[in-house]
Structures are given as C-alpha cells and as structure tokens.
Amino acid sequence: MDARSVGSLDGAWLLSATEMRAAEARAIAAGTPGAVLMERAAASVVAAIDAQWPELQPGARICVLCGPGGNGGDGYAVARMLAARGMRVALHALAPASHPDAVGQATLWREMGEIGGWDGATNSAASADLVIDALFGIGLSRPLGAEIAALREVRAPRRLAIDLPSGLCSESGRVIGEACLDADFTVTFHAPKRGHVLAEGPARCGRLDLRDIGLDAVGGEIALTGVPADLAKRAGHKYGYGHALVLSGEVGRGGAARMAARAALRIGAGLVTLGCPAAALQENAARLDAIMLRPVRDEEALAGLLEDARLNALLLGPGLGTGARERDLVAQALSAGRATVLDADALTLVANDDGLRGALHPGCLLTPHEGEFARLCTDLADRMTGPTTSGPAFSRLDAAREAAARLGCTLLLKGPDTVIAAPDGRARVNASVYDRAAPWLATAGAGDVLAGIAAGLMARGRDGFDAASTAAWLHSAAARRFGPGLIAEDLPEQLPGLLRELGL
Ligand SMILES: NC(=O)C1=CN([C@@H]2O[C@H](COP(=O)(O)OP(=O)(O)OC[C@H]3O[C@@H](n4cnc5c(N)ncnc54)[C@H](O)[C@@H]3O)[C@@H](O)[C@H]2O)[C@@H](O)CC1
Ligand SMILES: [K+]
The missing domain is CATH 3.40.50.10260 (YjeF N-terminal domain)
Incomplete structure (x- = not known):
C-alpha cells in the first residue's frame, strides 16, 4: 500500500x-x-x-x-x-x-x-x-x-x-x-x-x-471549493455577459462600491453601472472610466432604472449607508426579484428591519462576516460561539446552513473558513488555511471586492451558490497571488493574471 x-x-x-x-x-x-x-x-x-x-x-x-x-x-x-x-x-x-x-x-x-x-x-x-x-x-x-x-x-x-x-x-x-x-x-x-x-x-x-x-x-455531502470552471468568454455581445448595478452612498463614501464595481467588471460582467446620489457623481466620475455612472436619488429613481431588464444583478451594501434612503433602496431592489448581493450596510439594514428580512428571496446572496451574521441570526451565532460540552459541537457550517434555510436565500459566512450555504441545504467551504492561507486578506475593503466578484458572476448568469463559491475561491487565490502588502485595491487587479493561469 x-x-x-x-x-x-x-x-x-x-x-x-x-x-x-x-x-x-x-x-x-x-x-x-x-x-x-x-x-x-x-x-x-x-x-x-x-x-x-x-x-x-x-x-x-x-x-x-x-x-x-x-x-x-x-x-x-x-x-x-x-x-x-x-x-x-x-x-x-x-x-x-x-x-x-x-x-x-x-x-x-x-x-x-x-x-x-x-x-x-x-x-x-x-x-x-x-x-x-x-x-x-x-x-x-x-x-x-x-x-x-x-x-x-x-x-x-x-x-x-x-x-x-x-x-x-x-x-x-x-x-x-x-x-x-x-x-x-x-x-x-x-x-x-x-x-x-x-x-x-x-x-x-x-x-x-x-x-x-x-x-x-466516494464523496460526501460537503466539498471544499475547487478551481473554477467555465469562466472563459466566448464571442458575443457585452450584454451576453450581463449588466451589474452597484449602488453607492454619499459623497466621500464611494470607495467601497467603486472597488466592488471594478471587481464585478474584472470578473467579466459585460457592463457595470454604479448608482449614487447626484452629489457624489463628480467624485465617482473622477475615479471611474469603464464603469458607467447613474444618479440614483431614491427608490423611485431605482425603480426607473430597473425598468431596464438587462440590469440583471444588483449589489447593495459597500459604503451604502444605513439611513431611510438606503433602507428604501434595499426594499426596492428586493422587490425587483433579481439576482441581488447584500453586503455590509445592507446587512445591517436587513438585520434591523423585519420587512426587509421578509422580502429576501432565493435570488439573494448575503455575505456577512461573523459580526454581521450575529446581528442577522443572533441565536445561531450564540450557538456557534457559546460553550461546548459535548460533541459534535454546533459548527459554522451548521449555523450558515440553518441561516440560509431560515432566510430563504444563499449565505456566505466570511472567514478563513468561509461557508457558503444555499436554502436547499447545499453547502461548501472555502478554506484559506494551511497552504491556502491568505492572511493579508484581513484588510479594509477586501469584503467589498468579494461581494463585487460575486455580483459580477451573477451578472454572468451564475446562481448565488455557484457565484459565491467561485468568488470565494478567486478572492483567496488573488490574495495569495499578490502576497504580503496586499490592500483591497490590488485584488481586482490580480484577476486577469489569475484567469490566465487558469488557462483562459
Ligand atoms: N474510520 C476509519 O476509517 C479509520 C479509523 N482509524 C482511526 O480510528 C479512529 C476512530 O476510532 P474510534 O471510533 O474508536 O474513535 P476514537 O479512537 O476517537 O475514540 C473513541 C473512544 O473514546 C471514547 N471517548 C470519547 N471521548 C472521550 C473522552 N473525552 N474521554 C474518554 N473517553 C472518550 C469513546 O467512548 C470511544 O470508546 C480515527 O480517528 C482514526 O484514528 C484508522 O485506523 C483508519 C481507518
Ligand atoms: K489524536
């Protein structure tokens, strides 16, 4: 043997x-x-x-x-x-x-x-x-x-x-x-x-x-994420690869959404638009070229924008803010029933608002870190971190799966041991540990880029579970590829080289 x-x-x-x-x-x-x-x-x-x-x-x-x-x-x-x-x-x-x-x-x-x-x-x-x-x-x-x-x-x-x-x-x-x-x-x-x-x-x-x-x-119920397949672009029109809309917050708060939008574009969404309050247009225009800009004052403006059915993936959260305007934007986005990534501030809004929570649907992907998860599902977070007296202990995997079933959408619980869980019980783990460790990912804005990659993949037509699994793998691979000194802006810029190494 x-x-x-x-x-x-x-x-x-x-x-x-x-x-x-x-x-x-x-x-x-x-x-x-x-x-x-x-x-x-x-x-x-x-x-x-x-x-x-x-x-x-x-x-x-x-x-x-x-x-x-x-x-x-x-x-x-x-x-x-x-x-x-x-x-x-x-x-x-x-x-x-x-x-x-x-x-x-x-x-x-x-x-x-x-x-x-x-x-x-x-x-x-x-x-x-x-x-x-x-x-x-x-x-x-x-x-x-x-x-x-x-x-x-x-x-x-x-x-x-x-x-x-x-x-x-x-x-x-x-x-x-x-x-x-x-x-x-x-x-x-x-x-x-x-x-x-x-x-x-x-x-x-x-x-x-x-x-x-x-x-x-013979396999099991849960697998680790692996090298992603089918990321190549074949000949075709840009609209064949979807159009992602990223909503941004007030003046001076646009960095997170810009990084997310750039990541969505880098992973191959055909078009990416960033929507922001009119006052923030100038700031964003100074920092964006390939990404389009639209003013989005309130939920009515968003409803108008969403009349264009080609906007097929939405991302709300990074740098969005947590006020009444943003709450209404999240509500409007959810009512559109499209592929929707909710991260950061949008998760805070959902955690504090039963109406928003009830509007979540199977096309949604939520990407909380542990603190945001604790606000969304306090009881599950307590079981996941509370004292253990017998085995098997309630795990991050258990918590994410139960949360996905409860909320009726896909959930990506961030960490070195990221868990992706779908409401139908499917789950995967992206483990950035051992020889796949990516400690430099513990940096401001890294999560915004992850949400952007996922939104870009959803614009390309992947479902939330697949997009989240692929995004998590690419995100940690991009971080390892860059290595020490990584900051969030570097992550989208690693994607072209990484895609080439994957044989695209
Ligand atoms: N399952 C497999 O395919 C193989 C298993 N192998 C070995 O066998 C192990 C599994 O064997 P077992 O199922 O017997 O499990 P363990 O050897 O892990 O221990 C089980 C025994 O310890 C007792 N026990 C559990 N917690 C205790 C505690 N805190 N204090 C005192 N006693 C405690 C249990 O009542 C039971 O008698 C594997 O971890 C592996 O090392 C290998 O030989 C290779 C093949
Ligand atoms: K042992």
Whole structure:
C-alpha cells in the first residue's frame, strides 16, 4: 500500500465522522479487514514522520499516548513500527484498549514494549524528541480536562496528532470543553474532516498531511471549493455577459462600491453601472472610466432604472449607508426579484428591519462576516460561539446552513473558513488555511471586492451558490497571488493574471 501524501485541499470532500466511518465500513464489507486499514493508517503516519522530520533516526525518543479506541489502535501500531526501527518508544495508555482492532494492536505492541501507566505520561513527553497524540480522533464525544492538563504544559520539540488533535471536534473544528492537545503536525486519512478546516482546526492541527489508505473515493455531502470552471468568454455581445448595478452612498463614501464595481467588471460582467446620489457623481466620475455612472436619488429613481431588464444583478451594501434612503433602496431592489448581493450596510439594514428580512428571496446572496451574521441570526451565532460540552459541537457550517434555510436565500459566512450555504441545504467551504492561507486578506475593503466578484458572476448568469463559491475561491487565490502588502485595491487587479493561469 502506497502511503502517499494526497496534497492539495482544492475541491476535496470534507467528510463528517459518519461519512468517514461509512467509507471504512464499505472497505471492510468489500473484503479489507479493519485491522488492515489500521495497519495502513499507521504506516502512513510513519511515512509522514519520515517526510516531516528526517532528522529523527534510530535512538530518537518517541512518546506515544494511546486512547481506548481506533485512534489509540493507530498509536499502538505506530509505536511498534517505530520501535522496530530502533527508536526508543515510551507508550502510555489513558485507558485500556477497547476497540477490537486496538486490542489486537495493543497485544502486538506488548510483545515489543510495555504499556506505561498514565501517571508517567507527562514525564515521558517532557523528555521526548517527538510526542504522538493517539488519544482520540473522530470518536471524541466529551471534553478532556484534568487528564491532559499537565501534558498541555509540556513544550515538546515535535508534536504529532494522529487524525485530529485530541480535544478537537471533527465536525466543527471547535474544542469540546476547553482542553486540546495542540499539534505541530496532524496526519489524517483518506479525506479532510470538517474539523480540520473549520474554526480553530487549522491553528490546533499545525500542518495537515492527508494520506491515502486505499478507501474508495466516494464523496460526501460537503466539498471544499475547487478551481473554477467555465469562466472563459466566448464571442458575443457585452450584454451576453450581463449588466451589474452597484449602488453607492454619499459623497466621500464611494470607495467601497467603486472597488466592488471594478471587481464585478474584472470578473467579466459585460457592463457595470454604479448608482449614487447626484452629489457624489463628480467624485465617482473622477475615479471611474469603464464603469458607467447613474444618479440614483431614491427608490423611485431605482425603480426607473430597473425598468431596464438587462440590469440583471444588483449589489447593495459597500459604503451604502444605513439611513431611510438606503433602507428604501434595499426594499426596492428586493422587490425587483433579481439576482441581488447584500453586503455590509445592507446587512445591517436587513438585520434591523423585519420587512426587509421578509422580502429576501432565493435570488439573494448575503455575505456577512461573523459580526454581521450575529446581528442577522443572533441565536445561531450564540450557538456557534457559546460553550461546548459535548460533541459534535454546533459548527459554522451548521449555523450558515440553518441561516440560509431560515432566510430563504444563499449565505456566505466570511472567514478563513468561509461557508457558503444555499436554502436547499447545499453547502461548501472555502478554506484559506494551511497552504491556502491568505492572511493579508484581513484588510479594509477586501469584503467589498468579494461581494463585487460575486455580483459580477451573477451578472454572468451564475446562481448565488455557484457565484459565491467561485468568488470565494478567486478572492483567496488573488490574495495569495499578490502576497504580503496586499490592500483591497490590488485584488481586482490580480484577476486577469489569475484567469490566465487558469488557462483562459
Ligand atoms: N474510520 C476509519 O476509517 C479509520 C479509523 N482509524 C482511526 O480510528 C479512529 C476512530 O476510532 P474510534 O471510533 O474508536 O474513535 P476514537 O479512537 O476517537 O475514540 C473513541 C473512544 O473514546 C471514547 N471517548 C470519547 N471521548 C472521550 C473522552 N473525552 N474521554 C474518554 N473517553 C472518550 C469513546 O467512548 C470511544 O470508546 C480515527 O480517528 C482514526 O484514528 C484508522 O485506523 C483508519 C481507518
Ligand atoms: K489524536
């Protein structure tokens, strides 16, 4: 069995514990015993250790911490393989093996070394070159506490978690309770689990190495966003690519809407118009060329503009303002029933106005960050961030899906772990984490550009779910392409190069 590293997370399935168990059960039903899968998992951990820390040679001191379940079983098998290579392995069990395959692995290990009591675990860890956490994986169901308190104080030079750092919830990426054994390096099998990319997962896992253990590549319910397809333009008229309308606020507040409009144009909307109060026309005209300008005084003016059915995607929010005029503009836009992105100030207006909330429709895409989400769905935000006492914990994925169903529109919950959820239950995650991290996206105006890209894609005819998924992927790829020093204005300018690299 080739214990290869599977590499990129782009487009990967993001499995739940239940889906992972089903994959394992299918393999077992098809004739591969669970013990063989465990052996493969352990061999892949050893291969990952070799690749990550080639300096660990015979004689290196390894401390393996084993739990009672399958995760502990992996640990016993890794201990045996490392000891067979001449490494000095000290193994400590938190509880006796109870999973049948773990019992088998513990028996094999006992022929090579002893199973130390838990009271010696901290001392062993303190003097080890590498500590391997095989306490709990996808089976963690309740908090860890006193039993790992002293271990968490140990500053081991290398910390590896098998499957998941113990204490981390595989479904949510949240710590169950308060204690987690943070890792520098986490080796997982077959496919990433939701907890590897959501919430605290990446910070707790360190690096993530995904290893093949020969399970069938059957998908799951949720996937990560992947390289977008079908962004090419073929011959045709500009109106064939739609016309986006971005509404802007008062004088001196137009920057956010201009950046959004530019992003919509860069991603290929045929035309983009920016609508603003008459007083702001001069300011905007001085800063825009390819983007058209129209005065939009109030909701009546907007209604007039929307008589042109070719205006097929609307974006309201960036720099819009939250006064009565803006409230009425949002109401008018929603009553037009077109593809509509609501961001920033428009989300504040919707959160404070039941009439607007009730006017949301399936053509809407809402793009809140966590603070805006908390105003829109306070109860869900509380569940997402409140204390956790048992697994699985309520996740960002759960919260976004429930909010999308409740509001009856697509929702994109922003973060390094962006969740996109449609009202029909579809969901995707855009994970800007690990080798896809884009920390420079934490900059003023980045969200406006994201909303603009999504609006541009909706003008081109994509539905809200697809537009949001694609926009999120492009947005983080554009940020990575630019790198350190990124400011929001740079993002739309990265799109042409990025599109070229995608083969367009
Ligand atoms: N499912 C699969 O396809 C494979 C699973 N493997 C390993 O098996 C693991 C899953 O095994 P399990 O399902 O046995 O789950 P775990 O090994 O994660 O732990 C489950 C056990 O721990 C107990 N437990 C949960 N939380 C606890 C807590 N806070 N304190 C004390 N006890 C607690 C449970 O009651 C159960 O007995 C994976 O994470 C992975 O490491 C691998 O061997 C490869 C194949
Ligand atoms: K673990």
